[in-house]
Amino acid sequence: MNKTGRLYGLGVGPGDPELLTVKALRILRAAPVVAYLSAKAKKSNALSIVESYLDPRQIMMPLIYPVTTEKLAPPQCYETIIADFYDAAANEIARHLDVGTDVAVLCEGDPFFYGSFMYLHDRLSTRYPTDVVPGVCSIVASSAALSAPLVYRNQTLTVLSGVSPEEDLxxxxxQADAAAIMKLGSNFEKVRRVLVKLGLADRALYVERATMAAQRIVPFAEIDPASVPYFSMILVPGARWQG
Amino acid sequence: MNKTGRLYGLGVGPGDPELLTVKALRILRAAPVVAYLSAKAKKSNALSIVESYLDPRQIMMPLIYPVTTEKLAPPQCYETIIADFYDAAANEIARHLDVGTDVAVLCEGDPFFYGSFMYLHDRLSTRYPTDVVPGVCSIVASSAALSAPLVYRNQTLTVLSGVSPEEDLxxxxxQADAAAIMKLGSNFEKVRRVLVKLGLADRALYVERATMAAQRIVPFAEIDPASVPYFSMILVPGARWQG
Structure with missing residues (x-):
């Protein structure tokens, strides 16, 4: 039986191409096939991050989501459509692995930290040798961009999705000593309401597209909710410990 | 007035020297002075990680903790001793910055994620130009080492210190959808008791020194508490979402 290819989940970091790890860069450059998930008619962020490192001889494999956040008319169901899509994407990758070709899947930030690669990993890692290269995640990138130490000593860090219901947030x-709130976009007003109610607005820091060329830091009180992109983050750093 | 030097907090990642970012490596190689915090009579982990990248012409600045976890006889007080130590370390770094020399401080993992660099940053960043280079933190490194996707979709991640009191843990x-518990060592038995009580032991995964040469993965039920080092991690991954 022929040897199969190896599947790599490559964390490519938060945005700055220099925040790839040495390991991810080495594997990326050696990969005959480079796959990435992408929304329809949008350029993949992960691809933009690594573009300058690619060679024209590498095979690019865009995996285009059939739906993203639009409303679906019944009987269409987001969960079914997306599960079918990941099945098909996994099969497309498997065709290369089956003939002994390695495939590197690009993952913004870290592959296992809210990454869509997890759905491919769960479908393929029991059948093919798989390596995950961890990456710099958006939380620590945001903390560095904001010059804001995030968690001191024995503090607890709570990482939340802005999609969560208001009462849950x-x-x-x-209860949180320190917090990071991701996936803002249209959830921003809800999140801000909660932070104001809890008296945390004065401690909250905001950054868009941390470490990318378009990085933007805005004082929390001055943010226009209509302008908040999905790739934005609120941090509530832990109380300073003097050390 | 002469230009001062620049202070860098360099995240050098969790242990594998290849998990430095391209940016951290570039700044490290260009730094005339390389500082690192270290326990007495122990080799600095952060230094070990970058050793192969250093040049003998770089000035090494070890900053040796006067105390670590030993019991102190009164009137000695850990908080005072350690604050005095960080003051002195900051002054030692400042002497180089004052004469225009850049100083790179090595930080295991990420500088602002439970990193001791935070105490130097809080003392120096208002007086000197300061850049923080985010790094791969131990949580995502452990998740990759364990082949365990950590947080799916809109799950909450709770990051805890094993030092916390049992009832707090x-x-x-x-309440956690997914959790990471750091700083185990002598706190391991307490943490395991809590996980067993909450019925989470079956979901708990354990790794020591993730991505280092001495990395060790042990099934959670088989761990000898006496063998657990400080650099170990328990992950309780979020429930799998099929995507």
């Missing part, structure tokens, strides 16, 4: 943030 | 873990 409130309950969790009320 | 229990309250927070009872």
């Amino acid at each position: 409130e309950a969790r943030l009320a | 229990e309250a927070r873990l009872a």
Whole structure:
């Protein structure tokens, strides 16, 4: 039986191409096939990050989501459509692995930290040798961009999705020593309401597209909710410990 | 007035020298002075990680903790001793910055994620131009080492220190979708008791020194508490979402 190819989940970091690790760069450059997930008619962020490192001889494999956040008319169901899509994407990758070709899947930030690679990993890693190269995740990138130490000593860090229901956000943030809130976009007003209610607005810091060329830092009180992109982050750093 | 030097907090990642970022490597190689915090009579982990990248012409600046975890006889006080130590370390770094020399401080993992660099940053960043280069933190490194996707979709991640009191750990873990518990060492038995009580032991994964040469993965039920080092991690991954 022929040897199969190896599947790589490559964390390419938060945005700055220099924040790839030495390991991810080595594997990326050696990969005959480079796959990436992407929304329809949008350029993949992960691809933009690594573009300058690629060689024209590498095979590019865009995996285009059939739906993203638009409303679907019944009987269409987001969960079914997306599961079918990941099945098909995994099969497309498997065709290369089956003939002994390695495939590197690009993952913004870290592959296992809210990454879509997890759905490919769960479908393929039991059948093919698989390596995951961890990456710099958006939380620490945001903390560095904001010059804001995030968690001191024995503090607890709570990482939340802005998609969560308001009462859930409130309950969790009320208990948090330090917090990071991801996936803002249209959820921003809800998140801000909770932070104001809990008296945390003065500690909250905001950054868009941390470490990317378009990085933007805005004082929390001055943010126009309509302008908030998905790739934005609120940090509530832990209380300073003097050391 | 002469230009001062620039202070860099360099995240050097979790252990594998290849998990430095391209940016951290570039700044490290160009730094005339390389500082690192270290326990007495122990080799610095951060230094070990970057050793192969250093040039003998670079000035090494070890900053040796006067105390670590030993019991102190009164009137000695850990908080005072350690604050005085960080003051002195900051002054030692400042002497180079004052004469226009850049100083890179090595930080295991990420500088602002439970990193001791934070105490130097808080003392120096208002007086000198300071850049923080984010790094791959131990949580995502452990998740990759364990081949365990950590947080799916809109799950909450709770990052805890094993030093926390048992009832606090229990309250927070009872609410967590996914969790990472750091700083185990002598706290391991307490943490395991909580996980067993909450019915989470079956989901718990354990790794020591993730991505280092001495990395060790042990099934959670088989761990000898006496063998657990400080650089170990328990992950409780979020429930799998099929995507």
